[in-house]
Amino acid sequence: MTQLLSMAQQFSGLPIKALIAAPLLAGAEANSKMALSQTEFLLKTCFNTSGSGKDIKYDPRMINMVLTRSVIKPDGSAGTPVETRFDLPLLTILPLNSLAVDEITVNFEMEVKSSFSNDQESSSETESAAEGSFSAKVGYGCFSAEVSGSVSASSKSASSEKSHYEKSNSAKYSITAHAGQLPLPEGVTTIIQAFSQCIAPIQLKAGDKVEGTVSSKPAA
Amino acid sequence: MSTYNEIQCPACSGKIIIDTKLLLSGGNFSCTTMSCNASVSLSNSSYHVANSAMDEFDKIKTAAQLS
Ligand SMILES: [Zn+2]
Numbered sequence: 001m002t003q004l005l006s007m008a009q010q011f012s013g014l015p016i017k018a019l020i021a022a023p024l025l026a027g028a029e030a031n032s033k034m035a036l037s038q039t040e041f042l043l044k045t046c047f048n049t050s051g052s053g054k055d056i057k058y059d060p061r062m063i064n065m066v067l068t069r070s071v072i073k074p075d076g077s078a079g080t081p082v083e084t085r086f087d088l089p090l091l092t093i094l095p096l097n098s099l100a101v102d103e104i105t106v107n108f109e110m111e112v113k114s115s116f117s118n119d120q121e122s123s124s125e126t127e128s129a130a131e132g133s134f135s136a137k138v139g140y141g142c143f144s145a146e147v148s149g150s151v152s153a154s155s156k157s158a159s160s161e162k163s164h165y166e167k168s169n170s171a172k173y174s175i176t177a178h179a180g181q182l183p184l185p186e187g188v189t190t191i192i193q194a195f196s197q198c199i200a201p202i203q204l205k206a207g208d209k210v211e212g213t214v215s216s217k218p219a220a
Numbered sequence: 221m222s223t224y225n226e227i228q229c230p231a232c233s234g235k236i237i238i239d240t241k242l243l244l245s246g247g248n249f250s251c252t253t254m255s256c257n258a259s260v261s262l263s264n265s266s267y268h269v270a271n272s273a274m275d276e277f278d279k280i281k282t283a284a285q286l287s
Contacts, residue, residue, distance in 0.1 A: 061273075
């Protein structure tokens with residue numbers, strides 16, 4: 001009887017590894033290239049360098065920001081908004097972690113259907129017939145006799161057989177590979193956090209003069 | 221692609237969400253703390269530095285998308 005191929009056999013010839021891994025590897029490679037170019041960008045654009053070789057020193061390039069706070073006077077009316085300037089590392093305003101392959105989805109679906117059906121019909125009929133005749137003459141002295149007769153027989157048999165055999169096999173193989181975006185490395189996050197946490201403005205008292213840092217005095 | 225970044229509010233230590241593109245076009249970003257009325261914007265003197273950095277960043281982003 002015809003055998004169905006096992007599902008494992010059906011999939012064995014497929015380069016599943018290549019089918020799934022190739023797009024993921026391409027994504028990873030792209031991510032790696034991006035990480036490298038981001039690092040180069042980070043060091044070149046966001047830092048001022050001094051020294052050379054092992055003694056190279058990176059100082060964050062700063063940008064100047066204006067912090068505006070509205071003022072409410074004791075009588076409830078709006079006062080002149082207070083503007084304070086503070087420096088912020090350039091690095092903290094750049095959307096660095098958005099440069100990565102967001103998602104790779106490999107949807108691989110393969111359907112294998114194998115079926116087998118067998119219809120068998122057989123019938124047989126046999127018929128037999130036999131006929132015979134005999135005659136005999138016997139004589140003894142002056143006595144003679146003649147006997148004749150005939151005999152016939154028939155038989156009939158019929159048989160019929162019908163069989164139906166069906167077998168089916170089906171398998172679906174579905175793979176969803178997902179590569180998500182990795183967060184910024186811990187080190188970079190720490191640097192950005194440290195930088196952004198050091199932006200608390202320095203409050204000046206009346207009479208203090210620091211050029212270019214305060215554009216208007218806080219309301220008393 | 222999102223260009224949002226988060227900085228700490230200098231007034232209350234809360235969060236200020238900054239969209240770099242909008243910041244460069246003169247946007248003002250308020251602190252997310254309800255009771256804090258602080259807002260930040262980019263100083264004119266730093267516009268050039270920030271803008272050229274963003275240009276460079278866009279370049280590497282485009283190069284990455286093309287490869
Ligand atoms: Zn605040």
